[in-house]
Amino acid sequence: MSDKYKLKKWQELAPGGVITEGGNAADYETGTWRTWRPVWCEDDCIHCLTCWVFCPEGAFLLKDGQTAGGKPRKEIEEIDYFHCKGCGLCVRECPVNKQGKKQAIEFVREET
Amino acid sequence: MSEYFEVRWHGRGGQGTVTGAKSLAEAVQGTGKFVSAFPDYGPERRGAPVRAFDRFADKRIRVHIPVREPNVIMIVDPTLIGTKALVEGVSDETVFVVNTEKDAGETKQALGLTGQTLYTVPANSISYRLFKREIPNSAMMGAFARACPQIISLEALVRESERAFAHLLAKDLVAKNLDAIRCGYEEVKSA
C-alpha cells in the first residue's frame, strides 16, 4: 500500500470525513486477500465477458478486439491481481467452465 | 413589581382575548413605552376560559411570569363573572373594565367588589352594530383608554391601532375597528 493510505492523525483528516477524490478504491490493494487464484486461459476463452460483469473488484481488464466476422468487440486482456481478491465468482459463472469440457478460468491454490 | 403597569384579560377561547391583549400592547408600544403581552395557554378550545396579560413600563421589561396583582382587569366575557379567577390578586386600586350591558353598580356587586373602580362598556352591542357579529376587542381597547389615560390616550390608541391594523386588515375593516375603539371609549359608564 502506498504512503497515501498510511493511517493519518486526526489533524490531517478532512472535516466531516469528506472524500474529495473519486474512485480511490482503485488504490486499495485487495489482492493480498487471495487464498485461491483464478487463472485465465486465453485459448479456451470465448470473450463473452460474463466474468467481467460478475467480478466485484473490476479485476478483469479489457482490450479492443474483433469477432471472427471482423466486427469490433471488447475482449479480456488479463486479470489484475492487485485487485483480484480470489472470491471465485468468475470461475463459477464462466459458461465455458459450466459446460465442463474445458476451463476458460482455472481456480488454483495460492502458493505459500 | 410596582414599576410595571400590569393588565390581565379574561375571556373565552375564540373571542379574541389574546389578540386584544396583543393589539393593545402594539398600540402602547407605538407611544414609546416598553411592552410585553402574552397568553396563558391552557386547553385551547372554543369557549374555555382564557387569560392574557399586558405589561407596560418606561424601561425594558424583564419578567415573563403571569400577572398576579393586576392594575387593570379586562373582562371580555361577562358570563365569566362569578368565577374566582377573575378577582385573584385584586387590591383596592385595581380597575375593572367589563364588557356588559348591565349597570356598573350591579356588575360591581356581582363581582363582589367594594372600593374598586369599575367601568362597563357594551362592547358586544358596539361590535354587533359595526361588524354584525361579536368581536369585542376593539371596543374593549377603547374602554381601556378611557379607564387608563395615563397609559394611552384615545388619540394615540386610534393612531397606533390604525398603523398596526393596516398590515392585517382590509381598509374598510380598519375603519370599522377604529370606530369600535371610539365607540368603546365614548360608551363607557363607571361606578
Place this chain on the structure above:
Amino acid sequence: MPTTKAITGNGAMAQAMRQINPDVVAAFPITPSTQIIEDFAEFVADGEVNTELITVESEHSAMSACIGASAAGGRVMTATSANGLALMWEMLYIAASMRQPVLMSVVNRALSAPINIHCDHNDSMGARDAGWIQIYAENNQEAYDNMIMAPAIAEHMDVRLPLMVCLDGFIISHSIETMELEDDQKVRDFIGQYQGQNTLLDNEHPVTWGALGLHDYYIEFKRGQQMAIQNAKAVIQDVSERFGQQFGRKYDLFESYRLDDAERVIVAINSVAGEIKEVVDALRDEGEKVGLLKIRVFRPFPYAEIAEALKDVKVITVLDRSTSMGAYGPLFGEIRTALYDANPRPLIYNRTFGLGGRELFPDDIREVFAESKRYLESGKIEKLFDFLNVRGG
C-alpha cells in the same frame, strides 16, 4: 436604523431567518415553534426571500433534508421543539459529524409524557452531546441577536458545525416584547456570503459524504470534531464582539449580573434569568450580596471562564429546567465540574424547577436566596438536590 417593534419570540426568529435569507429551509410544524416557519412561509410566498422551502413529512426528514441541502452547498435553516427535536435525534449527530453548519431555532418545550406543550429544557439538554453548538436566549431580543450571529459562528472555517439557538417555549416564543429589529442590509453585511466546502453539486470536483469510518478512523474524526467545537468558543467571542460594535448590544459566553463581590449566586439558563435579575436587584437594595450567572453558550461549555467568574462566590445554586433522570441536572454537573479545582471550593447545590411550564415567581426565587443564606451561615448544604415549587415537597 433599527426598528423598535413589539413582536413575539417566534416572530423575531422568523425575521432573523428572513434577513439571513437561507438557500433552503426544510421543516415540519410542532408547537410552540410552528409560527416561525408559518411566518417564514409567508416571506417565501411574498418573494421576500429566495429560499427553497421544503415541507417534509417529519422532523427526521426535515433534518435529513437540511443535511443534504447543506452538503449540496446551501445555507440551511430549520426550527423545531421537544418531540420534533427528539425525532431528529440520529440526524442531529450526522449533521454535526459531517460538519454541516445547519442553523436551527429550538423553541424549548417539555417532552411527553404526559403530553405537555409548555417550556422546559429537556429537549435541547438531551441533544447536548450531539455535537451542535448551543446558544440560549433570555428574551426575544437575545434570541434574534443570537440567530443573527449564528451564521458567522457556525460557518467559520475553524468551526463548521451546526448551531441551535434555544428560546423558551410560550414564555418567549408566544410573548410580544419590545425589541430592536436591525436593518436588513446591515444584518446581511454582518453575516456575509456563505461558501460551501466540498459541495455535492460541484460536478467538477466529485466528492463522497457519509463514508464508513471504523475502529481505524472513527475516533480520529471524533477528536477533530471535539477540536472544532472547542474552537467555537473563541469564534463566538469574536463574533459577539463584532456584533456589539456593529449593533451596540454586548454578548459573551455567559452574562455576569451583579457578580462583583457577590457571595451567593444563582446559575440559570434562559427566560427565568429575567425574574432572577429583578430579585437580585431587590435583594441588593436590601444589602444582600447576591448575583446571577446566566448561561448563554452551553456547548461548547466555558468551564475555565465560569470558574474565573465564580471564584470568589461562597454559595452557588444551580437551577436546572430539565431532569437527567437518575442523575443531577445537566447544568449542575457542568458547574460543579468547572469549580472542582477552585480553592476554596464554594458550596454548590442543585434545584430542578419549571418542568412542563411550571412558573417560578419572584417569591420562589427569594426563597432560593434565603436558603443559600442559611447555607452560607452554617457552612454546609442541607440538601444537595431537590425540586422547587412541587406539591408534596
